[in-house]
Amino acid sequence: MAGGNAIRGSRVGAGPMGEAERGDAAPRVYVSYWCANGHQTRPSFAEEPGLAIPETWDCPRCGFPAGQDEANPPAPPRVEPYKTHLAYVKERRSDADGKAILDEALATLRERKLIQ
Template sequence: MADRALRGSGLGAKSFEDEAGIEFAARQEIGFDCVRGHQFSVTFAAEADLPTLWDCPRCGSQAKRSDGVEAEVKETKPARTHWDMLLERRSISELEELLAERLDLLRAGEVGPPHLARGRRSA
C-alpha cells in the first residue's frame, strides 16, 4: 500500500493531466470602469447575456462597462392604490349611492357601535 502513494503532493491538490486536446468554450472579455478609477475585466461565455454593471473587486462599488453600453430603462407602472382598484369595479355614481345607503343605516343605528346610534341611549 505504501509503495503506491504519491509523495510530495496533496490528494486532490493538483491535476497531473495536461491540457492537450482540450477545447475550451468560446469566451469574451468585457472591461469595466469603476467610479473610483479602477479598471478591470471579466471573462464571460460567448453566448452569455452581458451585464452592464459589475461590482469592483477592489472597492466593491458599481462599475460600468468600458464600451459604453448602458442598461435598458424599463417602463414602470404606477402603483395601483385602493381607490384605483375600487374605481375599476364601481362608478362614482354607484359609490355615492352606496355611501348614502350606509350613512342612513348608520344614522338609524342598524349598523355600527351602539354608542353612535341616534335616538337610542345605552344604559
C-alpha cells in the first residue's frame, strides 16, 4: 500500500484549468449604474464594436431601475393598488349614468314581475 498522505487520483502538475488552457478572456468594459436608493452596481459587458450598452439596469439589491447618471437615477416604478370591478365601472360611468342603468334594469325586472 502507498503512504497515507498521498492524494489518490491526482498527478504532478494537475490543477484547475487556467487562462492558458482556455484561451484569453474577451476584453470587458465595466459600467456603473445607480438606483434611487443609492446602490451602485457594476456589470461587465464584452467590449465589441456595435454592442449597445443598456441605458438602465435592474439593481440586484432592491430591484429598482438603475441608470448611469449618479446624480439623477431613474424613479422607482409606481405601484398601482389593486382595483375592484366596481372601481373600474366608476371610472367609466358617472353617477347619472349608473342611476339610468339601474332604473332601466329595475323596469325590466318589474315588467317580468320578478320584483315589486
